[in-house]
Amino acid sequence: MNKNNDLIQKAILERHSVRHYTEKKLDENIVSMLQNEIKQLNAKSGLNFKLVLNEPKAFRRNIFGLAQFSNVENYIMLIGPDDRATCEKVGYYGEQLVLKAQTKGLNTCWVGGSFAHISDIMTTNKGEKLYCVIAIGYGKNNGRQHKSKPYEAVVVGSKHPEWFKDGVEAALLAPTAFNSQNFTFELKGDSVLAYAPNKKYDQIGLGIVKYHFEIGSGRKLF
Numbered sequence: 001m002n003k004n005n006d007l008i009q010k011a012i013l014e015r016h017s018v019r020h021y022t023e024k025k026l027d028e029n030i031v032s033m034l035q036n037e038i039k040q041l042n043a044k045s046g047l048n049f050k051l052v053l054n055e056p057k058a059f060r061r062n063i064f065g066l067a068q069f070s071n072v073e074n075y076i077m078l079i080g081p082d083d084r085a086t087c088e089k090v091g092y093y094g095e096q097l098v099l100k101a102q103t104k105g106l107n108t109c110w111v112g113g114s115f116a117h118i119s120d121i122m123t124t125n126k127g128e129k130l131y132c133v134i135a136i137g138y139g140k141n142n143g144r145q146h147k148s149k150p151y152e153a154v155v156v157g158s159k160h161p162e163w164f165k166d167g168v169e170a171a172l173l174a175p176t177a178f179n180s181q182n183f184t185f186e187l188k189g190d191s192v193l194a195y196a197p198n199k200k201y202d203q204i205g206l207g208i209v210k211y212h213f214e215i216g217s218g219r220k221l222f
Ligand SMILES: Cc1cc2nc3c(=O)[nH]c(=O)nc-3n(C[C@H](O)[C@H](O)[C@H](O)COP(=O)(O)O)c2cc1C
Pocket: 015, 016, 017, 018, 019, 068, 109, 110, 111, 112, 113, 114, 115, 132, 143, 144, 145, 146, 173, 174, 175, 176, 177, 178, 179, 201, 204, 205, 208
């Protein structure tokens, strides 16, 4: 694969969820890069992602009484058609934004639950739903590596080719809700199969890990 793939591979290694941000604003170039990426991904996927800037209310309160987030003023709303099949898509395309942002020195955190619904901003069209948001900005730190399941726990069989192993290793570095890593990869002939339980966050996670697998393996599969 190309140079862009190398940058995304590096981003996979460097990315960790970051919940505490500095007050540094996103500059114009970064904003237009993000807007452009979102436009392209929306056109490809039929999703309706939107960037929200300088909006402190969604993360002002500590939803669980903990100082879980600070200074989150920018986020991407992951909106799409309200059906189960969309969860995986949201993960697959949302993670492309996360990793692209990482290549530009930004930090992120996927957030499914711990934000407030701001009614005048978080509007959706009929038949659509807001699945998650991605907090985005300049982190006070770079986060840290999550604990991971071992390779054998997320694959079927053994004796896999190197490209498949590289794909799974990249998937194990991906963000998943509650760090659940509820996914399995299987190589059947030339086909890669990936499964996850049929629950909202697991299906979003499945989309995320499929994207990581493609980057890690260097093969466009899904
Ligand atoms: C779909 C999804 C939803 C998430 N929701 C939340 C959330 O509501 N609050 C939070 O603090 N982290 C949330 N996370 C972040 C996970 O906790 C984090 O990805 C996981 O612990 C692994 O850590 P890492 O991202 O640093 O690798 C979410 C992640 C995903 C993929």
